């Protein structure tokens with residue numbers, strides 16, 4: 001005679017949320033504004049034409065464009081900062097019969 005038992009296991013799922021910010025070193029920026037043309041959704045201009053970043057958050061959908069803005073900066077004044085945090089998003093419950 002075989003025994004049948006149900007074993008329930010609960011597992012917490014952790015996911016990684018990644019945030020990207022674009023950063024600027026104003027000391028080396030030449031102010032010609034290539035970056036403002038490439039990524040206007042994130043990089044604005046001040047009254048003299050120099051870039052203004054605000055908090056610099058880059059939406060995930062613009063990540064590639066932000067990488068291009070960094071690559072095309074002739075003074076290497078831009079870079080991307082990526083931060084990740086672990087978050088708990090839910091539980092997975094598995095049922096196993098033996």
Ligand code: SF4
Pocket residue numbers: 024028029030031032033034035036050051072073074075076077078
């Ligand atoms: S592309 Fe680079 S050097 Fe030109 S304005 Fe933007 S940050 Fe400054």
